[in-house]
Amino acid sequence: MNASRPVRCLLLRPIPTRPASFRSRPFHSSSSHSARRRPRSFNVKTADTGSSPPLIEQFKPYSEAEKAELAKHYSPEQLKAIEAGEQAINPQDLLYQGELRQDPFGLKYLDDLSTIRPVIDKPVRNPESNYDPNLRLKNEDEIVKDFAQWVKDLPAEPTRLDYMKFMDKRRMTVGSEKAERAPTSALAPKLPRINDPEIRYAKKDKDEDPSLVRLMQQTGFTSKDLKKIRTKNLVCHPVVNQTRMGKIRSWYYLTIAGNGNGLLGVGEGKAAEPEDARKQAELRAIRAMEPIQRYENRTIYGEVKGKVGAVELKLMTRPPGFGVRCQQYIFEMCRLAGITDLAARSSRSRNPMNTVKAAFQALKKQRLPEEIARARGLKMVDVRKVYYGGLV
Protein backbone atom coordinates (compact mmCIF):
# COMPACT_ATOMS: atom_id res chain seq x y z
CA MET A 1 0.00 0.00 0.00
CA ASN A 2 1.19 3.40 -0.78
CA ALA A 3 2.07 5.38 2.32
CA SER A 4 0.98 8.66 0.85
CA ARG A 5 -2.65 7.62 0.63
CA PRO A 6 -4.72 9.60 3.10
CA VAL A 7 -6.03 7.88 6.18
CA ARG A 8 -9.52 9.05 5.40
CA CYS A 9 -9.69 6.71 2.50
CA LEU A 10 -8.91 3.85 4.73
CA LEU A 11 -11.48 4.77 7.30
CA LEU A 12 -14.35 5.70 4.98
CA ARG A 13 -16.74 3.26 3.52
CA PRO A 14 -16.49 2.72 -0.18
CA ILE A 15 -18.76 5.16 -2.15
CA PRO A 16 -21.71 3.25 -3.62
CA THR A 17 -21.71 3.35 -7.41
CA ARG A 18 -24.82 3.79 -9.53
CA PRO A 19 -26.25 0.41 -10.40
CA ALA A 20 -26.13 -0.40 -14.05
CA SER A 21 -29.50 0.17 -15.58
CA PHE A 22 -30.87 -2.15 -18.19
CA ARG A 23 -33.01 0.65 -19.59
CA SER A 24 -30.07 2.79 -20.56
CA ARG A 25 -28.29 0.04 -22.31
CA PRO A 26 -28.05 1.05 -25.92
CA PHE A 27 -28.64 -1.15 -28.89
CA HIS A 28 -26.16 0.75 -31.02
CA SER A 29 -22.43 1.26 -30.93
CA SER A 30 -22.35 5.11 -30.75
CA SER A 31 -22.04 6.65 -27.31
CA SER A 32 -25.27 7.77 -25.74
CA HIS A 33 -26.06 10.92 -23.82
CA SER A 34 -25.70 10.24 -20.21
CA ALA A 35 -28.38 12.70 -19.17
CA ARG A 36 -31.49 14.42 -20.53
CA ARG A 37 -30.88 16.81 -23.43
CA ARG A 38 -31.05 20.47 -22.53
CA PRO A 39 -30.99 23.49 -24.80
CA ARG A 40 -27.70 25.37 -24.80
CA SER A 41 -29.39 28.69 -24.03
CA PHE A 42 -32.39 29.12 -21.87
CA ASN A 43 -35.50 30.72 -23.34
CA VAL A 44 -36.69 33.67 -21.34
CA LYS A 45 -40.25 34.73 -21.81
CA THR A 46 -41.17 38.39 -21.63
CA ALA A 47 -43.66 37.67 -18.94
CA ASP A 48 -40.97 36.00 -16.81
CA THR A 49 -38.72 39.08 -16.80
CA GLY A 50 -41.53 41.23 -15.43
CA SER A 51 -39.59 44.39 -16.21
CA SER A 52 -41.10 46.34 -19.16
CA PRO A 53 -44.72 46.23 -20.27
CA PRO A 54 -45.55 44.81 -23.70
CA LEU A 55 -44.61 47.18 -26.62
CA ILE A 56 -48.21 47.74 -27.58
CA GLU A 57 -48.85 49.19 -24.15
CA GLN A 58 -46.12 51.80 -24.68
CA PHE A 59 -48.25 53.53 -27.32
CA LYS A 60 -51.10 54.52 -25.08
CA PRO A 61 -52.90 57.85 -25.28
CA TYR A 62 -51.68 60.85 -23.26
CA SER A 63 -52.83 60.91 -19.67
CA GLU A 64 -54.34 64.04 -18.14
CA ALA A 65 -51.07 64.87 -16.37
CA GLU A 66 -49.15 64.62 -19.64
CA LYS A 67 -51.68 66.78 -21.40
CA ALA A 68 -51.30 69.41 -18.70
CA GLU A 69 -47.57 69.27 -19.14
CA LEU A 70 -47.92 69.66 -22.93
CA ALA A 71 -50.27 72.59 -22.48
CA LYS A 72 -47.41 74.50 -20.87
CA HIS A 73 -45.45 74.33 -24.13
CA TYR A 74 -48.10 74.34 -26.88
CA SER A 75 -51.06 76.50 -27.68
CA PRO A 76 -54.55 74.87 -27.52
CA GLU A 77 -54.62 74.71 -31.35
CA GLN A 78 -51.32 72.90 -31.46
CA LEU A 79 -52.50 70.52 -28.73
CA LYS A 80 -55.56 69.78 -30.77
CA ALA A 81 -53.38 69.02 -33.78
CA ILE A 82 -51.18 66.75 -31.69
CA GLU A 83 -54.19 64.84 -30.41
CA ALA A 84 -55.61 64.54 -33.89
CA GLY A 85 -52.28 63.16 -35.07
CA GLU A 86 -52.21 60.67 -32.21
CA GLN A 87 -55.66 59.45 -33.09
CA ALA A 88 -54.87 59.21 -36.77
CA ILE A 89 -52.13 56.62 -36.24
CA ASN A 90 -53.03 53.14 -35.14
CA PRO A 91 -50.64 51.93 -32.38
CA GLN A 92 -50.66 48.53 -34.07
CA ASP A 93 -49.11 50.14 -37.18
CA LEU A 94 -46.51 51.86 -35.07
CA LEU A 95 -45.57 48.54 -33.56
CA TYR A 96 -45.25 46.59 -36.78
CA GLN A 97 -44.34 49.26 -39.35
CA GLY A 98 -42.69 52.04 -37.40
CA GLU A 99 -39.41 50.31 -36.77
CA LEU A 100 -36.11 50.73 -38.58
CA ARG A 101 -35.43 48.13 -41.20
CA GLN A 102 -32.44 45.93 -40.51
CA ASP A 103 -32.52 43.92 -43.72
CA PRO A 104 -29.89 44.44 -46.43
CA PHE A 105 -32.25 46.62 -48.45
CA GLY A 106 -32.94 49.00 -45.60
CA LEU A 107 -31.53 52.53 -45.73
CA LYS A 108 -28.19 53.06 -44.06
CA TYR A 109 -29.19 56.52 -42.97
CA LEU A 110 -32.14 58.18 -41.31
CA ASP A 111 -34.59 59.59 -43.79
CA ASP A 112 -38.30 60.02 -43.94
CA LEU A 113 -38.09 60.13 -47.78
CA SER A 114 -40.21 63.27 -47.87
CA THR A 115 -37.68 65.22 -50.04
CA ILE A 116 -35.67 64.27 -53.12
CA ARG A 117 -31.94 64.52 -52.48
CA PRO A 118 -30.06 65.38 -55.66
CA VAL A 119 -27.02 63.14 -55.12
CA ILE A 120 -28.62 60.05 -53.56
CA ASP A 121 -32.05 59.83 -55.12
CA LYS A 122 -33.01 59.15 -58.69
CA PRO A 123 -33.36 62.51 -60.39
CA VAL A 124 -36.81 63.73 -61.29
CA ARG A 125 -37.05 64.44 -64.99
CA ASN A 126 -39.64 66.22 -67.00
CA PRO A 127 -42.01 63.68 -68.58
CA GLU A 128 -41.32 62.65 -72.16
CA SER A 129 -44.85 63.68 -73.06
CA ASN A 130 -43.58 67.28 -72.84
CA TYR A 131 -41.69 66.76 -76.08
CA ASP A 132 -43.13 68.57 -79.07
CA PRO A 133 -41.64 67.65 -82.47
CA ASN A 134 -43.14 70.75 -84.09
CA LEU A 135 -41.47 73.18 -81.70
CA ARG A 136 -39.67 76.01 -83.50
CA LEU A 137 -38.15 79.36 -82.57
CA LYS A 138 -40.27 82.42 -83.18
CA ASN A 139 -39.18 84.57 -86.08
CA GLU A 140 -38.64 88.30 -85.76
CA ASP A 141 -42.14 89.20 -86.93
CA GLU A 142 -43.78 87.02 -84.31
CA ILE A 143 -41.61 88.46 -81.55
CA VAL A 144 -42.45 91.98 -82.67
CA LYS A 145 -46.14 91.04 -82.78
CA ASP A 146 -45.98 89.76 -79.19
CA PHE A 147 -44.38 93.00 -78.10
CA ALA A 148 -46.96 95.06 -79.93
CA GLN A 149 -49.76 93.06 -78.27
CA TRP A 150 -48.20 93.66 -74.88
CA VAL A 151 -47.94 97.40 -75.57
CA LYS A 152 -51.59 97.44 -76.62
CA ASP A 153 -52.68 95.65 -73.45
CA LEU A 154 -50.63 97.87 -71.14
CA PRO A 155 -52.53 99.54 -68.31
CA ALA A 156 -52.87 103.32 -68.22
CA GLU A 157 -49.83 103.76 -65.99
CA PRO A 158 -47.33 101.08 -66.86
CA THR A 159 -44.58 100.26 -64.39
CA ARG A 160 -41.26 98.55 -64.65
CA LEU A 161 -42.87 95.52 -63.04
CA ASP A 162 -45.14 95.11 -66.07
CA TYR A 163 -42.13 94.88 -68.35
CA MET A 164 -40.40 92.37 -66.08
CA LYS A 165 -43.56 90.24 -66.00
CA PHE A 166 -43.73 90.37 -69.77
CA MET A 167 -40.11 89.33 -70.10
CA ASP A 168 -40.66 86.43 -67.72
CA LYS A 169 -43.85 85.16 -69.31
CA ARG A 170 -43.14 85.67 -72.99
CA ARG A 171 -42.61 82.66 -75.22
CA MET A 172 -39.66 82.36 -77.56
CA THR A 173 -40.98 79.34 -79.44
CA VAL A 174 -44.09 78.30 -81.29
CA GLY A 175 -45.55 74.96 -80.16
CA SER A 176 -46.41 73.27 -76.91
CA GLU A 177 -45.74 75.49 -73.90
CA LYS A 178 -44.58 72.56 -71.80
CA ALA A 179 -41.93 71.75 -74.40
CA GLU A 180 -40.40 75.20 -73.93
CA ARG A 181 -40.80 75.67 -70.18
CA ALA A 182 -40.06 72.09 -69.09
CA PRO A 183 -38.28 70.35 -71.94
CA THR A 184 -37.44 66.69 -71.57
CA SER A 185 -33.77 65.85 -71.66
CA ALA A 186 -31.77 62.67 -71.72
CA LEU A 187 -29.15 64.37 -69.58
CA ALA A 188 -29.31 64.07 -65.81
CA PRO A 189 -30.34 67.29 -64.08
CA LYS A 190 -27.46 69.45 -62.88
CA LEU A 191 -26.42 68.93 -59.29
CA PRO A 192 -26.86 71.93 -57.02
CA ARG A 193 -23.79 73.38 -55.36
CA ILE A 194 -23.31 71.63 -52.04
CA ASN A 195 -21.93 73.65 -49.19
CA ASP A 196 -19.49 71.19 -47.73
CA PRO A 197 -15.82 71.89 -46.96
CA GLU A 198 -14.98 68.31 -47.97
CA ILE A 199 -16.16 68.92 -51.53
CA ARG A 200 -13.76 70.95 -53.66
CA TYR A 201 -15.07 72.51 -56.82
CA ALA A 202 -12.91 73.44 -59.82
CA LYS A 203 -11.61 76.96 -59.51
CA LYS A 204 -13.02 79.62 -61.74
CA ASP A 205 -10.90 81.68 -64.12
CA LYS A 206 -10.90 84.51 -61.62
CA ASP A 207 -8.57 82.62 -59.33
CA GLU A 208 -5.95 82.12 -62.05
CA ASP A 209 -2.72 84.00 -62.40
CA PRO A 210 -3.52 87.36 -64.09
CA SER A 211 -0.45 87.11 -66.32
CA LEU A 212 -1.63 83.70 -67.54
CA VAL A 213 -5.10 85.06 -68.22
CA ARG A 214 -3.57 87.85 -70.28
CA LEU A 215 -1.45 85.35 -72.17
CA MET A 216 -4.54 83.30 -72.96
CA GLN A 217 -6.32 86.38 -74.23
CA GLN A 218 -3.37 87.42 -76.37
CA THR A 219 -2.57 84.03 -77.84
CA GLY A 220 -6.01 82.45 -77.93
CA PHE A 221 -4.70 79.34 -76.16
CA THR A 222 -6.84 77.74 -73.47
CA SER A 223 -5.31 76.84 -70.12
CA LYS A 224 -5.38 73.21 -71.30
CA ASP A 225 -3.27 74.16 -74.36
CA LEU A 226 -0.87 76.15 -72.20
CA LYS A 227 -0.28 73.15 -69.97
CA LYS A 228 0.91 71.17 -72.99
CA ILE A 229 3.43 73.84 -74.02
CA ARG A 230 6.88 73.11 -72.68
CA THR A 231 9.45 75.77 -71.89
CA LYS A 232 13.16 75.54 -71.28
CA ASN A 233 15.54 78.14 -69.89
CA LEU A 234 18.64 78.08 -72.03
CA VAL A 235 20.59 81.11 -70.85
CA CYS A 236 20.60 82.74 -67.42
CA HIS A 237 23.12 85.21 -66.13
CA PRO A 238 23.29 88.42 -64.13
CA VAL A 239 23.73 91.65 -66.05
CA VAL A 240 24.91 94.97 -64.67
CA ASN A 241 23.98 98.51 -65.61
CA GLN A 242 26.60 101.06 -64.56
CA THR A 243 25.02 104.35 -63.51
CA ARG A 244 26.30 107.31 -61.51
CA MET A 245 24.48 105.75 -58.53
CA GLY A 246 26.56 102.61 -58.89
CA LYS A 247 26.05 99.22 -60.44
CA ILE A 248 22.47 98.01 -60.82
CA ARG A 249 22.32 94.27 -61.06
CA SER A 250 19.52 92.42 -62.77
CA TRP A 251 18.96 88.94 -64.16
CA TYR A 252 18.72 87.95 -67.79
CA TYR A 253 16.89 84.84 -68.96
CA LEU A 254 16.54 83.41 -72.43
CA THR A 255 13.79 80.83 -72.72
CA ILE A 256 12.39 78.78 -75.55
CA ALA A 257 8.85 77.42 -75.71
CA GLY A 258 7.37 74.78 -77.95
CA ASN A 259 4.65 72.20 -78.19
CA GLY A 260 6.85 69.43 -79.54
CA ASN A 261 4.84 69.48 -82.73
CA GLY A 262 6.09 72.28 -84.97
CA LEU A 263 5.64 75.35 -82.77
CA LEU A 264 8.67 77.14 -81.38
CA GLY A 265 9.28 80.52 -79.76
CA VAL A 266 12.19 82.35 -78.19
CA GLY A 267 11.74 84.88 -75.41
CA GLU A 268 14.05 87.04 -73.33
CA GLY A 269 13.36 88.47 -69.89
CA LYS A 270 15.23 90.81 -67.61
CA ALA A 271 14.29 91.75 -64.05
CA ALA A 272 15.84 92.44 -60.68
CA GLU A 273 14.60 89.09 -59.36
CA PRO A 274 15.58 85.93 -61.23
CA GLU A 275 12.11 84.45 -60.77
CA ASP A 276 10.47 87.50 -62.37
CA ALA A 277 12.92 87.44 -65.27
CA ARG A 278 12.32 83.74 -65.83
CA LYS A 279 8.56 84.15 -65.88
CA GLN A 280 8.81 87.14 -68.19
CA ALA A 281 11.00 85.20 -70.60
CA GLU A 282 8.70 82.17 -70.56
CA LEU A 283 5.59 84.20 -71.30
CA ARG A 284 7.36 86.07 -74.07
CA ALA A 285 8.58 82.82 -75.57
CA ILE A 286 5.04 81.41 -75.60
CA ARG A 287 3.74 84.63 -77.12
CA ALA A 288 6.47 84.54 -79.80
CA MET A 289 5.76 80.97 -80.84
CA GLU A 290 5.71 80.46 -84.60
CA PRO A 291 5.11 77.45 -86.79
CA ILE A 292 8.33 75.78 -87.95
CA GLN A 293 8.23 73.96 -91.28
CA ARG A 294 9.19 70.31 -90.92
CA TYR A 295 9.75 67.72 -93.61
CA GLU A 296 7.81 64.56 -92.73
CA ASN A 297 7.41 66.00 -89.20
CA ARG A 298 11.00 65.02 -88.40
CA THR A 299 13.58 67.19 -90.16
CA ILE A 300 13.96 70.47 -92.01
CA TYR A 301 13.82 71.26 -95.71
CA GLY A 302 17.31 71.50 -97.19
CA GLU A 303 20.14 73.47 -95.65
CA VAL A 304 19.41 76.80 -94.00
CA LYS A 305 21.77 79.39 -92.66
CA GLY A 306 21.34 81.86 -89.83
CA LYS A 307 23.45 84.76 -88.72
CA VAL A 308 23.11 86.91 -85.61
CA GLY A 309 26.12 88.95 -84.53
CA ALA A 310 29.23 86.87 -84.92
CA VAL A 311 27.29 83.60 -84.79
CA GLU A 312 26.96 82.02 -88.19
CA LEU A 313 25.43 78.61 -88.34
CA LYS A 314 24.05 76.17 -90.80
CA LEU A 315 21.26 73.67 -90.13
CA MET A 316 21.21 70.62 -92.37
CA THR A 317 18.50 68.12 -93.18
CA ARG A 318 19.21 64.49 -92.35
CA PRO A 319 17.69 61.06 -93.09
CA PRO A 320 15.34 59.27 -90.67
CA GLY A 321 17.00 57.84 -87.58
CA PHE A 322 19.97 60.20 -87.78
CA GLY A 323 19.04 62.01 -84.57
CA VAL A 324 19.73 65.58 -83.62
CA ARG A 325 23.52 65.83 -83.71
CA CYS A 326 24.39 69.37 -82.77
CA GLN A 327 25.22 71.59 -79.84
CA GLN A 328 23.03 71.68 -76.73
CA TYR A 329 21.15 74.90 -77.47
CA ILE A 330 20.05 73.84 -80.94
CA PHE A 331 19.30 70.36 -79.59
CA GLU A 332 16.88 71.78 -77.03
CA MET A 333 15.23 73.92 -79.68
CA CYS A 334 14.77 70.91 -81.93
CA ARG A 335 13.30 68.92 -79.06
CA LEU A 336 10.66 71.56 -78.33
CA ALA A 337 9.92 72.05 -82.03
CA GLY A 338 9.60 68.31 -82.65
CA ILE A 339 12.55 67.90 -85.01
CA THR A 340 14.25 64.54 -84.64
CA ASP A 341 16.78 64.46 -87.50
CA LEU A 342 19.11 67.38 -87.94
CA ALA A 343 22.76 68.35 -88.09
CA ALA A 344 24.15 71.80 -87.39
CA ARG A 345 27.45 73.54 -87.71
CA SER A 346 28.44 76.85 -86.16
CA SER A 347 31.34 78.23 -88.10
CA ARG A 348 32.31 81.31 -86.11
CA SER A 349 31.25 82.45 -82.65
CA ARG A 350 29.28 80.16 -80.34
CA ASN A 351 27.70 82.72 -78.07
CA PRO A 352 24.69 80.94 -76.50
CA MET A 353 22.21 83.80 -76.84
CA ASN A 354 23.04 84.56 -80.43
CA THR A 355 23.20 80.86 -81.27
CA VAL A 356 19.61 80.41 -80.16
CA LYS A 357 18.48 83.48 -82.08
CA ALA A 358 20.39 82.50 -85.23
CA ALA A 359 19.03 78.95 -85.11
CA PHE A 360 15.48 80.30 -84.73
CA GLN A 361 16.07 82.63 -87.65
CA ALA A 362 17.42 79.77 -89.76
CA LEU A 363 14.49 77.49 -88.91
CA LYS A 364 12.05 80.19 -89.99
CA LYS A 365 13.93 80.78 -93.24
CA GLN A 366 13.06 77.43 -94.81
CA ARG A 367 11.43 77.41 -98.21
CA LEU A 368 8.96 74.70 -99.03
CA PRO A 369 9.38 72.84 -102.34
CA GLU A 370 5.69 73.52 -103.08
CA GLU A 371 6.27 77.25 -102.64
CA ILE A 372 9.30 77.21 -104.93
CA ALA A 373 7.49 75.18 -107.55
CA ARG A 374 4.55 77.58 -107.49
CA ALA A 375 6.82 80.61 -107.84
CA ARG A 376 8.73 79.05 -110.73
CA GLY A 377 5.62 77.82 -112.45
CA LEU A 378 6.71 74.19 -112.33
CA LYS A 379 4.73 71.11 -111.51
CA MET A 380 6.10 69.27 -108.52
CA VAL A 381 5.38 65.74 -107.38
CA ASP A 382 6.70 64.25 -104.16
CA VAL A 383 7.89 60.89 -105.41
CA ARG A 384 8.08 59.36 -101.94
CA LYS A 385 4.44 60.14 -101.33
CA VAL A 386 3.42 58.92 -104.78
CA TYR A 387 5.24 55.60 -104.58
CA TYR A 388 4.51 54.63 -101.00
CA GLY A 389 1.03 56.10 -100.69
CA GLY A 390 2.19 58.82 -98.32
CA LEU A 391 3.11 56.24 -95.68
CA VAL A 392 6.84 56.99 -95.66
Add this chain to the structure above:
Amino acid sequence: MSLVSLSHLCSHLQNASRARLTTTQTPYTALHLSLLLHLQRSGFLSSLTLGTPRTPHDPAPVTQSNVSSRRLWVGLKYYPVTNEPLITKVSMVSKPTKRIWMGADGFGRLVRGGDEGCVRGLRNPGECLFVSTDRGVMEIREAARRKIGGMVLCRVV
Protein backbone atom coordinates in the same frame (compact mmCIF):
# COMPACT_ATOMS: atom_id res chain seq x y z
CA MET B 1 33.80 79.30 -123.86
CA SER B 2 34.74 82.13 -121.57
CA LEU B 3 34.13 81.32 -117.94
CA VAL B 4 35.17 84.87 -117.08
CA SER B 5 32.19 86.35 -118.85
CA LEU B 6 29.99 83.60 -117.41
CA SER B 7 31.09 84.46 -113.90
CA HIS B 8 30.29 88.08 -114.70
CA LEU B 9 26.80 86.97 -115.70
CA CYS B 10 26.43 85.00 -112.46
CA SER B 11 27.45 87.94 -110.29
CA HIS B 12 25.24 90.26 -112.28
CA LEU B 13 22.14 88.07 -111.91
CA GLN B 14 22.74 87.76 -108.19
CA ASN B 15 23.29 91.49 -107.74
CA ALA B 16 20.28 92.43 -109.84
CA SER B 17 18.07 90.03 -107.86
CA ARG B 18 19.28 91.41 -104.55
CA ALA B 19 18.60 94.92 -105.84
CA ARG B 20 15.04 93.77 -106.69
CA LEU B 21 15.31 94.78 -110.34
CA THR B 22 12.53 93.69 -112.67
CA THR B 23 14.70 93.44 -115.77
CA THR B 24 18.38 93.55 -116.52
CA GLN B 25 20.56 92.97 -119.56
CA THR B 26 23.67 90.98 -120.35
CA PRO B 27 26.01 90.86 -123.31
CA TYR B 28 25.01 88.43 -126.02
CA THR B 29 27.14 85.29 -126.22
CA ALA B 30 26.18 81.78 -127.19
CA LEU B 31 26.98 80.49 -123.69
CA HIS B 32 24.97 83.23 -121.98
CA LEU B 33 22.04 82.59 -124.24
CA SER B 34 21.96 78.84 -123.66
CA LEU B 35 22.39 79.21 -119.89
CA LEU B 36 19.70 81.88 -119.65
CA LEU B 37 17.37 79.76 -121.76
CA HIS B 38 17.81 76.93 -119.29
CA LEU B 39 17.29 79.29 -116.37
CA GLN B 40 14.05 80.39 -117.99
CA ARG B 41 13.03 76.79 -118.56
CA SER B 42 13.67 76.08 -114.87
CA GLY B 43 11.38 78.99 -113.99
CA PHE B 44 13.98 81.39 -112.57
CA LEU B 45 13.30 84.05 -115.21
CA SER B 46 10.06 85.67 -116.21
CA SER B 47 11.23 86.73 -119.68
CA LEU B 48 14.23 86.55 -121.98
CA THR B 49 14.37 88.81 -125.01
CA LEU B 50 16.91 89.92 -127.53
CA GLY B 51 17.50 93.66 -127.74
CA THR B 52 19.98 96.49 -127.78
CA PRO B 53 21.41 98.38 -124.82
CA ARG B 54 18.50 100.83 -125.21
CA THR B 55 15.52 98.60 -125.96
CA PRO B 56 14.60 95.11 -124.77
CA HIS B 57 12.95 94.26 -128.09
CA ASP B 58 14.93 94.46 -131.31
CA PRO B 59 14.27 91.67 -133.78
CA ALA B 60 17.40 92.41 -135.89
CA PRO B 61 19.36 89.15 -136.36
CA VAL B 62 22.70 88.72 -134.63
CA THR B 63 25.64 88.96 -136.98
CA GLN B 64 29.34 89.09 -136.38
CA SER B 65 29.30 92.83 -137.04
CA ASN B 66 26.51 93.75 -134.63
CA VAL B 67 27.01 91.17 -131.88
CA SER B 68 28.71 93.69 -129.63
CA SER B 69 25.62 95.90 -129.68
CA ARG B 70 23.22 92.99 -128.98
CA ARG B 71 21.92 92.46 -125.46
CA LEU B 72 19.98 89.71 -123.74
CA TRP B 73 17.21 91.25 -121.62
CA VAL B 74 16.37 89.17 -118.57
CA GLY B 75 13.18 89.49 -116.52
CA LEU B 76 13.71 88.50 -112.87
CA LYS B 77 11.18 86.85 -110.58
CA TYR B 78 10.23 87.48 -106.96
CA TYR B 79 8.06 85.69 -104.44
CA PRO B 80 4.55 87.15 -104.29
CA VAL B 81 4.13 88.40 -100.71
CA THR B 82 7.60 88.61 -99.25
CA ASN B 83 9.17 90.07 -102.40
CA GLU B 84 12.19 87.83 -101.91
CA PRO B 85 14.05 86.99 -105.12
CA LEU B 86 13.77 83.53 -106.61
CA ILE B 87 17.47 83.65 -107.38
CA THR B 88 19.15 84.06 -104.02
CA LYS B 89 22.56 82.89 -105.08
CA VAL B 90 24.34 82.19 -108.35
CA SER B 91 27.88 80.89 -107.99
CA MET B 92 30.41 79.44 -110.36
CA VAL B 93 31.58 75.88 -109.75
CA SER B 94 34.22 75.70 -112.49
CA LYS B 95 36.54 78.67 -112.38
CA PRO B 96 38.54 80.08 -115.26
CA THR B 97 41.64 78.73 -113.52
CA LYS B 98 40.12 75.41 -112.48
CA ARG B 99 37.62 73.76 -114.71
CA ILE B 100 35.79 70.76 -113.32
CA TRP B 101 34.79 67.95 -115.63
CA MET B 102 32.83 65.00 -114.48
CA GLY B 103 31.37 61.80 -115.84
CA ALA B 104 27.67 60.83 -115.78
CA ASP B 105 28.22 58.83 -112.58
CA GLY B 106 29.50 61.92 -110.81
CA PHE B 107 26.50 63.90 -112.03
CA GLY B 108 24.23 61.17 -110.65
CA ARG B 109 25.87 61.38 -107.25
CA LEU B 110 25.50 65.17 -107.19
CA VAL B 111 21.83 64.92 -108.16
CA ARG B 112 21.20 62.48 -105.32
CA GLY B 113 22.68 64.98 -102.84
CA GLY B 114 26.13 63.48 -102.43
CA ASP B 115 29.46 65.25 -102.92
CA GLU B 116 31.72 64.51 -105.85
CA GLY B 117 35.29 65.75 -105.59
CA CYS B 118 35.12 69.33 -104.39
CA VAL B 119 31.60 69.86 -105.77
CA ARG B 120 28.79 69.84 -103.25
CA GLY B 121 25.62 67.93 -104.09
CA LEU B 122 22.14 69.34 -104.59
CA ARG B 123 20.70 69.43 -101.09
CA ASN B 124 18.44 72.44 -101.10
CA PRO B 125 14.92 72.38 -102.46
CA GLY B 126 14.89 73.89 -105.92
CA GLU B 127 18.66 74.00 -106.27
CA CYS B 128 19.97 73.71 -109.84
CA LEU B 129 23.40 72.94 -111.31
CA PHE B 130 24.04 73.74 -114.95
CA VAL B 131 26.57 71.75 -116.91
CA SER B 132 28.12 72.11 -120.30
CA THR B 133 28.22 68.90 -122.34
CA ASP B 134 28.97 68.02 -125.92
CA ARG B 135 25.20 68.16 -126.48
CA GLY B 136 25.10 71.76 -125.22
CA VAL B 137 24.38 73.37 -121.87
CA MET B 138 21.82 71.54 -119.78
CA GLU B 139 20.58 71.02 -116.27
CA ILE B 140 22.55 68.40 -114.34
CA ARG B 141 19.45 66.24 -113.76
CA GLU B 142 18.90 66.01 -117.49
CA ALA B 143 22.57 65.17 -118.08
CA ALA B 144 22.45 62.46 -115.43
CA ARG B 145 19.27 61.02 -116.94
CA ARG B 146 20.84 60.99 -120.42
CA LYS B 147 24.10 59.63 -119.00
CA ILE B 148 26.22 62.45 -120.38
CA GLY B 149 29.31 63.81 -118.67
CA GLY B 150 30.70 67.30 -118.99
CA MET B 151 31.85 70.45 -117.26
CA VAL B 152 30.02 71.82 -114.25
CA LEU B 153 29.31 75.50 -114.91
CA CYS B 154 27.36 77.16 -112.14
CA ARG B 155 24.97 76.62 -109.27
CA VAL B 156 21.70 78.53 -108.86
CA VAL B 157 19.74 78.51 -105.63
